[in-house]
Amino acid sequence: MIFTSYTNIISPLGFSTSENYQAVLDSKVGVKKIILPFATEAFCVGKIEDEQLSQRFAPLGNIDFYTKLEQLSILSIQDVIDQSGIDTSDERTLLIYSTTKGNIDILSFDSAQDGKKRIDPKRVYLSELTKQIQLYFKFAHTPVVLSNACISGILAIIMAQRFIEQGIYDNVLVSGGDILSEFTISGFKSFNALSSEPSKPFDANRVGINLGEAVSTILITNKKELAIPYNTQVVSGASANDANHISGPSRTGDGLFQSLQNLQLKNKDEVGFISAHGTATPFNDEMESIAFERAGLTKIPVNSLKGYYGHTLGAAGVLETVLSLESLKNQQLIKSEGYETKGVSGNITMIEKHQSKSFLSFIKTASGFGGCNAAALFRKI
Amino acid sequence: MSYITSYAHIKNNQVSVNGTIVFASDKTASLSEFLSAAYKFLGISYPKFHKMDAQCKLGFLCTEFALKDSDFLISNDLSKIGIILSNSASSLETDRQHQLSISDKSNYFPSPAVFVYTLPNIVIGEIAIRHKITGENAFFVSEKLDAELLDNYTRILMNAATEAVIEGWTEVDRSHYEAFIFLVETQENRNKSSIFKPLKQSNILELYNQTTWTH
Amino acid sequence: MDALIEKLKTQIIEQLNLAEVKPEDIQPDAPLFGEGLGLDSIDALELIVLLEKHYGIKIEDPKDGKTIFQSIRTMAEYIKAQGKA
Numbered sequence: 001m002i003f004t005s006y007t008n009i010i011s012p013l014g015f016s017t018s019e020n021y022q023a024v025l026d027s028k029v030g031v032k033k034i035i036l037p038f039a040t041e042a043f044c045v046g047k048i049e050d051e052q053l054s055q056r057f058a059p060l061g062n063i064d065f066y067t068k069l070e071q072l073s074i075l076s077i078q079d080v081i082d083q084s085g086i087d088t089s090d091e092r093t094l095l096i097y098s099t100t101k102g103n104i105d106i107l108s109f110d111s112a113q114d115g116k117k118r119i120d121p122k123r124v125y126l127s128e129l130t131k132q133i134q135l136y137f138k139f140a141h142t143p144v145v146l147s148n149a150c151i152s153g154i155l156a157i158i159m160a161q162r163f164i165e166q167g168i169y170d171n172v173l174v175s176g177g178d179i180l181s182e183f184t185i186s187g188f189k190s191f192n193a194l195s196s197e198p199s200k201p202f203d204a205n206r207v208g209i210n211l212g213e214a215v216s217t218i219l220i221t222n223k224k225e226l227a228i229p230y231n232t233q234v235v236s237g238a239s240a241n242d243a244n245h246i247s248g249p250s251r252t253g254d255g256l257f258q259s260l261q262n263l264q265l266k267n268k269d270e271v272g273f274i275s276a277h278g279t280a281t282p283f284n285d286e287m288e289s290i291a292f293e294r295a296g297l298t299k300i301p302v303n304s305l306k307g308y309y310g311h312t313l314g315a316a317g318v319l320e321t322v323l324s325l326e327s328l329k330n331q332q333l334i335k336s337e338g339y340e341t342k343g344v345s346g347n348i349t350m351i352e353k354h355q356s357k358s359f360l361s362f363i364k365t366a367s368g369f370g371g372c373n374a375a376a377l378f379r380k381i
Numbered sequence: 382m383s384y385i386t387s388y389a390h391i392k393n394n395q396v397s398v399n400g401t402i403v404f405a406s407d408k409t410a411s412l413s414e415f416l417s418a419a420y421k422f423l424g425i426s427y428p429k430f431h432k433m434d435a436q437c438k439l440g441f442l443c444t445e446f447a448l449k450d451s452d453f454l455i456s457n458d459l460s461k462i463g464i465i466l467s468n469s470a471s472s473l474e475t476d477r478q479h480q481l482s483i484s485d486k487s488n489y490f491p492s493p494a495v496f497v498y499t500l501p502n503i504v505i506g507e508i509a510i511r512h513k514i515t516g517e518n519a520f521f522v523s524e525k526l527d528a529e530l531l532d533n534y535t536r537i538l539m540n541a542a543t544e545a546v547i548e549g550w551t552e553v554d555r556s557h558y559e560a561f562i563f564l565v566e567t568q569e570n571r572n573k574s575s576i577f578k579p580l581k582q583s584n585i586l587e588l589y590n591q592t593t594w595t596h
Numbered sequence: 597m598d599a600l601i602e603k604l605k606t607q608i609i610e611q612l613n614l615a616e617v618k619p620e621d622i623q624p625d626a627p628l629f630g631e632g633l634g635l636d637s638i639d640a641l642e643l644i645v646l647l648e649k650h651y652g653i654k655i656e657d658p659k660d661g662k663t664i665f666q667s668i669r670t671m672a673e674y675i676k677a678q679g680k681a
Contacts, residue, residue, distance in 0.1 A: 101476075102471070107476060107477065107480040108480065108484070124473065125469065125470065125473070125522075126471055127469060127524045142523070142524075144521065144523075144530060145521060145522040145523065146519065146520070146521060146522075147471055147501050147502065147520055147521075147522050148505075148518060148519060148520045149502050151518075155519065159519070159534070162537045162541075163533070166533070166536070166540070168533060182483060183479065183480060183499075186479075186483045186491045186496075187479060187493075187496035187499060188496075189491070190491040190493045190641065191493050191641060192641060192658050238517070238542070239517050240515050240516060240517065240518075241505065241506065241509040241514065241515050241516070241518050242509075242515070243510050243513045243515050244510065245510070245637075246497055246503050246506045246507065246510070246638075247497045247637065247638055248636075248637050254515065255515060368500075368502075369497060369502075369503065369506070370500060370502040370505055370506035370518075371510065372502060372505070372506070372518050426616075428614070428615070428616050428617075431613045431614070431615035432612070432613045490645055490648065490649050491645075492642065493638050493641040493642060493645070494612070494613070494638050494639075494641075494642050497638060
């Protein structure tokens with residue numbers, strides 16, 4: 001059996017999993033309209049305050065040496081290491097890092113930079129980013145870097161389970177992160193995919209996504225004593241491609257449907273909820289509702305956590321899985337923030353308010369540019 | 382038991398398939414000219430090709446060459462073919478293009494057709510769309526070809542629901558480019574131009590390193 | 597109008613990377629989406645960029661694109677109507 005173990009989330013809603021879960025229970029929303037340094041118009045985004053981050057990171061390392069994403073990642077991984085007590089230099093330990101754009105903000109630094117900070121431009125290469133993390137924690141193995149659009153986070157967790165089951169590792173830290181940048185915001189804006197208000201996944205009036213920055217880390221392990229935090233196993237996972245279009249999802253949700261089928265779900269009744277990808281674009285949410293219906297999952301309540309955090313790209317699959325584990329542990333369903341009126345054609349049951357529920361398992365789904373999709377099943381042991 | 386049954390390697394304006402150079406452009410040709418010439422040489426009609434960025438064109442073509450004289454797509458269930466690709470620069474070449482389009486506020490026209498290619502896994506999508514391949518995906522970023530990672534992960538997939546894999550390396554970074562795609566399946570491909578090597582780290586590296594380039 | 601239509605054909609071929617299409621292949625009244633040129637959702641967004649970049653016209657609601665981009669002729673007529681021809 002492969003277990004989920006200790007976790008961390010760093011986001012606008014807090015620097016730990018418990019802070020974040022409490023914030024979500026209190027219906028706090030991490031996105032807000034702000035004018036970013038590079039822009040003249042306001043964007044609704046989830047931003048982690050730089051001052052707060054610097055304060056937290058300063059005891060661990062030089063804030064002028066490490067990039068924002070590196071600082072967040074090191075803090076997040078350190079929290080999981082502190083909680084779990086694992087030895088990062090052990091040969092049987094691996095880090096899988098999930099990110100879509102890494103230190104992409106480096107591309108916009110001009111040679112002058114600002115007075116203090118001097119980031120080596122080669123850290124825009126993802127291997128150089130993770131090399132810093134490897135050096136910091138003295139990992140025995142080069143971190144595996146997964147950059148597979150928005151399914152990266154959940155795919156990294158699935159990969160961790162697969163590596164451990166194959167007998168190659170015992171402990172796999174999965175860390176996912178992405179930061180806000182002019183690069184990404186301008187790109188999604190050119191796609192007309194942004195919402196200027198907090199996003200409304202699955203809602204009839206949804207218009208697009210909010211971007212958010214975050215890092216989340218989870219330890220996946222075969223050691224029973226490390227399973228204590230959630231007493232939950234990673235049962236199965238799968239990915240599949242729509243083979244339809246590079247940016248729009250399959251209208252019939254083919255790839256997501258195939259991923260769900262490949263979970264080999266034995267008992268639908270024990271699934272308490274689905275943590276959907278739910279980005280709040282017209283196409284994604286519609287496609288997910290159709291895939292869920294095709295897979296016969298219509299009676300299982302659904303939420304998207306992107307109403308609280310925005311779309312955190314490489315962090316999303318990890319962050320949303322961690323909060324879903326908290327849900328499972330506390331036997332609670334978290335309301336799908338931003339949802340008011342059904343706006344998808346698939347037969348779907350949305351979680352409209354926080355509630356208690358007795359259940360054994362949950363499914364996490366994700367989809368991304370490039371036609372990729374993934375799904376994973378988690379179950380109490 | 383899994384076998385490498387075909388491979389293609391593109392570098393230095395040359396294409397090598399299963400160890401033999403099958404196409405070359407003049408060494409002074411630009412990457413863009415070389416890719417167009419290789420596309421014409423293959424004689425396929427696929428208008429979407431021209432919308433792709435350099436990395437996708439490269440990965441797409443390398444895969445076409447590897448598949449060309451192989452029954453890979455006929456002998457395997459398309460829904461059980463995985464695509465695992467990797468490189469060191471992610472989508473940096475196109476990232477730079479997008480960054481350029483947003484750096485001058487007086488000439489500010491970010492292009493969705495460029496932005497969509499600022500993710501390295503899009504090349505997997507392009508290959509999937511071309512051949513209707515709907516199996517597992519993964520895009521890894523590593524300093525150089527990580528044969529151990531590809532070998533391990535392929536075995537993991539092949540031990541489960543995956544029956545065959547298209548995998549390798551697709552890299553474009555400034556003036557440097559290289560693609561190496563190999564096909565893995567469970568049975569020997571009964572075709573005169575195929576190879577037949579058990580899937581293991583040392584064989585991947587051997588095929589990758591043994592290509593002799595004439596310029 | 598004819599000159600604008602010819603200019604648009606060349607601009608569209610370039611902006612949308614339609615390398616295998618020649619200006620004479622595009623009929624002014626043929627549908628751009630669906631059949632005809634078979635453009636997709638990214639192409640639709642690129643046409644919006646084209647209008648802004650080359651004609652200084654900003655389309656506020658992309659849904660308006662459906663009528664504006666029906667054919668080359670409807671595009672030309674829209675540009676003329678905006679006084680930007």
